[in-house]
Every structure is written in C-alpha cells, then in structure tokens.
Amino acid sequence: MIKIGLVEDNSQLGQDIRDKLALGKELTIIWEERDGSLALKAMELGDLPDVILMDISMPGIDGIETTRLAKEKYPNLKILMLTVMDDEKKLFEALKAGASGYLLKEIKPHLLINAIDDVLEGGLPLSPSLASMALNYLKEKPKTQELISHGMEKLSKRELEVLIWLKKGMSVRQIGEQLFISDKTVRKHLEHIYEKLQVHSGREAIVKSTVQKNLSTSSD
Structure with a gap:
C-alpha cells in the first residue's frame, strides 16, 4: 500500500x-x-x-x-x-x-x-504545459550555469540511454524492457549516473541534464 x-x-x-x-x-x-x-x-x-x-x-x-x-x-x-x-x-x-x-x-x-x-x-x-514552460524558463536563466558542475560528458552510451528513458517518465522496469536488460542492471546504471552527475535521485539527474542541455543549446 x-x-x-x-x-x-x-x-x-x-x-x-x-x-x-x-x-x-x-x-x-x-x-x-x-x-x-x-x-x-x-x-x-x-x-x-x-x-x-x-x-x-x-x-x-x-x-x-x-x-x-x-x-x-x-x-x-x-x-x-x-x-x-x-x-x-x-x-x-x-x-x-x-x-x-x-x-x-x-x-x-x-x-x-x-x-x-x-x-x-x-x-x-x-x-505538459508546465514542461514546455520549464524549458523556456531555463533558457532565459544563463546564470544558472554557475550552479551546475559538469558531468554529462562522463556518461557512457548505455547510461545516456537509461537517462533518456528516465526523462520520458519510464519506471525502472519499463526502462529494462526497452533496453532488454534486468531491473538490477538498470538500477546499477542509475547509481553510476547519480555518481557522475553528483546528484542523489532521478529527479535531480533529470533537472540537471535538462538544464545543461538547454544552456548548451542557447549558447550555440
């Protein structure tokens, strides 16, 4: 329950x-x-x-x-x-x-x-409407970059795949089904992602990766 x-x-x-x-x-x-x-x-x-x-x-x-x-x-x-x-x-x-x-x-x-x-x-x-607003808001706040340490470049190809599915709202089990790996393996990849991004949860990893992506896009 x-x-x-x-x-x-x-x-x-x-x-x-x-x-x-x-x-x-x-x-x-x-x-x-x-x-x-x-x-x-x-x-x-x-x-x-x-x-x-x-x-x-x-x-x-x-x-x-x-x-x-x-x-x-x-x-x-x-x-x-x-x-x-x-x-x-x-x-x-x-x-x-x-x-x-x-x-x-x-x-x-x-x-x-x-x-x-x-x-x-x-x-x-x-x-949905708020997700769009979040991206727009982050693009308008370049100073946010000062608060973010690097880490995305350290992720392996598989870890990036896990993160992408996590950002789409997939559960551990659903990510495993998409990538044909076990729940245990998904959790291990998540542990590595948290360590490399210096975060403590999936929520923080999603927020940090979204901020970094949009700051990078806005600076191009």
Missing part, C-alpha cells in the same frame, strides 16, 4: 483530490493538513508518507518553503506539487526546493495515480 500525505488549504479541493485517489486501489491517505506547518508537525510525529501531494499557495508557510524544509530533514521524501497556477517561476522554485514533480490540480484521476507511481520510480512528472 502506498501511503499519501495531502497538504491542501482548501477543503473542497482537498476532497476533489481524495476522490481522484480513491480510484487507486493501492493508495491510502494517512493524513491531510491545511498548511505547511501542520504538515511538518505530522512528519515529525512519525507519520511519514511515501508521497506528499503539496499545494503551493497556503497561509503561513507556503508549499515551496514546506518542501524545502521537509527535504532538508527527509532527503528521500517524494513530494509532488499540485497547483492551479501554470507559473514557470514557481515551477523552477519548487524543483530547486526538492519537488519530485509539478502538476495542475485539474489533472485527470488516472494521470495523477500514474504520476505517483512515476515519482516512486524516480521519475519527474510534469503537466
């Missing part, structure tokens, strides 16, 4: 999300909080979910700051942002804070459930 934490200040929107998740037989919501401070307290009490669905605009501590604070204490925690705003700046801030994905609340139930599975497999689900 996949444990879900829900952070949503609007009770009606919270119920809408609950209704969508009810279609997932392997999902259970272990707590629902109305603001970031209460969510952080719930985590401190030991109620640590597998995935947190996080609102952005909330009174007190907003979702991005809550994500940053939670990831500092629980670096392996998966946090999926759910918002009504298609704001590329907020998207990039959320990813820098440690978010594992960014989706609009209008997302269809089956796509939300699939996104949760993707997050647990190390993917980075983004709403």
Whole structure:
C-alpha cells in the first residue's frame, strides 16, 4: 500500500483530490493538513508518507518553503506539487526546493495515480504545459550555469540511454524492457549516473541534464 500525505488549504479541493485517489486501489491517505506547518508537525510525529501531494499557495508557510524544509530533514521524501497556477517561476522554485514533480490540480484521476507511481520510480512528472514552460524558463536563466558542475560528458552510451528513458517518465522496469536488460542492471546504471552527475535521485539527474542541455543549446 502506498501511503499519501495531502497538504491542501482548501477543503473542497482537498476532497476533489481524495476522490481522484480513491480510484487507486493501492493508495491510502494517512493524513491531510491545511498548511505547511501542520504538515511538518505530522512528519515529525512519525507519520511519514511515501508521497506528499503539496499545494503551493497556503497561509503561513507556503508549499515551496514546506518542501524545502521537509527535504532538508527527509532527503528521500517524494513530494509532488499540485497547483492551479501554470507559473514557470514557481515551477523552477519548487524543483530547486526538492519537488519530485509539478502538476495542475485539474489533472485527470488516472494521470495523477500514474504520476505517483512515476515519482516512486524516480521519475519527474510534469503537466505538459508546465514542461514546455520549464524549458523556456531555463533558457532565459544563463546564470544558472554557475550552479551546475559538469558531468554529462562522463556518461557512457548505455547510461545516456537509461537517462533518456528516465526523462520520458519510464519506471525502472519499463526502462529494462526497452533496453532488454534486468531491473538490477538498470538500477546499477542509475547509481553510476547519480555518481557522475553528483546528484542523489532521478529527479535531480533529470533537472540537471535538462538544464545543461538547454544552456548548451542557447549558447550555440
């Protein structure tokens, strides 16, 4: 059973999300909080979910700051942002804070459930419109290069193939099926990718490789 934490200040929107998740037989919501401070307290009490669905605009501590604070204490925690705003700046801030994905609340139930599975497999689900905005935003921020160490050139051909499929939202099992290798081999390639890119998760590898690719493209 996949444990879900829900952070949503609007009770009606919270119920809408609950209704969508009810279609997932392997999902259970272990707590629902109305603001970031209460969510952080719930985590401190030991109620640590597998995935947190996080609102952005909330009174007190907003979702991005809550994500940053939670990831500092629980670096392996998966946090999926759910918002009504298609704001590329907020998207990039959320990813820098440690978010594992960014989706609009209008997302269809089956796509939300699939996104949760993707997050647990190390993917980075983004709403289509937001994915496009992310690329445009990164192209407009050349100073970001100062924050990125090199590493893409160190990846082998097979590691690049694994990374490409990971960026397409494939799970470990799906990558193995595409490349005709075992799940164990896929995980080993991912370990090498994380080490060479100096990151700690699939989300960070995707963000870093996307930033490097687009900075390189914009400088040509």
